[in-house]
Amino acid sequence: MNTWIHRSFIMLSMLGIGLLSGASVYAHGGEDHGDAGKTPPPAIAITPRATAQSEDFELVAVLDESQPKNRRLLITVDRFKTNEPVSGAKLEIDAGGQNTSATEDNPGVYVASFAALNKLTAGSKLPLTISLETNDTSDLLSADLEIPAAPLNEAESRHRNTGYAAWGVGAAFILAAIIVLIARRRHPKKGAQ
Structure with missing residues (x-):
């Protein structure tokens, strides 16, 4: 049964790492993607x-x-x-x-x-x-x-999205800890009283 515990722990650890790495992938600037010659479309403010x-x-x-x-x-x-x-x-x-x-x-x-x-x-x-x-x-x-409501600025929008990823990673680690604790209680080490 030790292999089951190790496999569960490894799978949940991989899930946590996957969630952590996904949280850092956001759209950003500062890199050339071959768009240097293109002119961006003009920003049009929609009036009420x-x-x-x-x-x-x-x-x-x-x-x-x-x-x-x-x-x-x-x-x-x-x-x-x-x-x-x-x-x-x-x-x-x-x-x-x-x-x-x-x-x-x-x-x-x-x-x-x-x-x-x-x-x-x-x-x-x-x-x-x-x-x-x-x-x-x-x-x-x-x-x-x-009159339209004021749109969220980029920093507020990014902050809202990162909260979900942090909660997901935290939940995955708590779930992994609960599974390990349950498995240890069901299958205590030999020789332990």
Whole structure:
């Protein structure tokens, strides 16, 4: 039975070593893999936006954060069927109980600013109700402007992953110790009382 104990111990030790070696394999930089001539794609920051559509209109509202203390809402309005910009429209916006009107900046692009935009934080949502009126028709559109939660930085993400590996290795060694103790109690050495 001694061979069974030794085989179990060796197998569990190999499992522990395998778990330990796997914990140190992470993506990292600083090595040339033949990508030196390639230009990385540009980083595109996704800005918070809201979309709405009806039978007549399609609307996209984007939060302009170029001036953090004076945020603006850029609203693009197109005709739904033809995709042509809607110029000369009158836009009234209800944002969480605060009413304001938008002014046309470019053909089909309207700008509005109000205090609720400056109070938005990561992970929040602002309901928008937009009244749109042109010479020939009018419509009421609603959408939610969602501010995404802040992403984890690389150090926080790596720290979370290494915790699982450490717990796995610890559990493997505890399991090996329990098996060795049980085997010794079942099969005591000859001559021991």
